Amino acid sequence: MKRIIVRADDLGFSEGVNYGIEKACRDGIIRSVGIMTNMKASEHGYRLISDLPLCLGLHTNICAGRPLCDPAEIPSICDENGNLKRSAAYRQAGREGRDFIVLEEVIKEIEAQYQAFVRLTGGKPHYFEGHAVSSPNFSLGLKTVAERHGCDFLDFCTDKPVSFRNSLLYVTADASRPDYDPFESLKQAAEKDYGDNGYGMFVCHPGYLDQTILNISSLTLPRPKEVAMCTDPATIQWLSDHDIRVITYDDLP
DSSP states (O other): OEEEEEEEEEETSOHHHHHHHHHHHHSSSOOEEEEOTTSTTHHHHHHHHTTSOOEEEEEEOSSSSOOSSOGGGOGGGBOTTSSBOOHHHHHHHHHTTOOOOOHHHHHHHHHHHHHHHHHHHSSOOSSEEESSOOOHHHHHHHHHHHHHTTOOBOOOOSSSOEEETTEEEEEEOOTTSTTOOHHHHHHHHHHSOOOTTEEEEEEEOOOOOOHHHHHHOSOOTHHHHHHHHHHOHHHHHHHHHTTEEEEOGGGOO
16 A cells, blocks of 8 residues: 655645635545645634644744744744745745844744644644745744644655654645646655655645635635646546555654
8 A cells, every 4th residue: 555645835824725725625635734824814814714623733834824923023034014025035045045034033923823832722733734835934934833832843844855853755746737637746755665664745825715825825716726636526436446555754764
């Protein structure tokens, strides 16, 4: 039997996203869900899925919405209006070889989002990772706070395996590709041979579209497509026919 992690990111991003993730979990193949605890819809999202046996992670967000900290205390990651800087600012800095994030500041915001996760769910995150930003200081901040609280930090990389506990995870995250077909991406991720301690990890962002997501996210049409794919009986049957089991991070050694 082959095994694969199928993860949904962005619970809390908007109510439309929340409803899509709930559908993908309740009627589909999603077993691991990352929560954005700084977003206004995070409590709404958690209420929708709190009765399900899911592996919940902290999907730490420093590029959408308002921070949980006072913006004056974390100016390197906030704009002039006190909102978190958009992901485009981080991408531009990366292209220029810059990392404008001040480590001490981002640690404050990560800690605040961690504490919000504990208050919301009543427990620690089962995995600890970041949303949409590639930055050495962000990664170091995530790792620092995760280790502080005894949580498992999960880095993100698509060109080489990611080490998590005693396993190697091979990430597939294709939603930004113009020719993206969720089912084909899932099939390719699930069929590969990753070795004795390797596992495929299919990262998706299921959700329904509402005005909030249209205003603040560049990822739109792939979200409802992924809801449809995750809940399609043909997807579920294909996994069964090919003896592929969807597992969570809790199942890893």
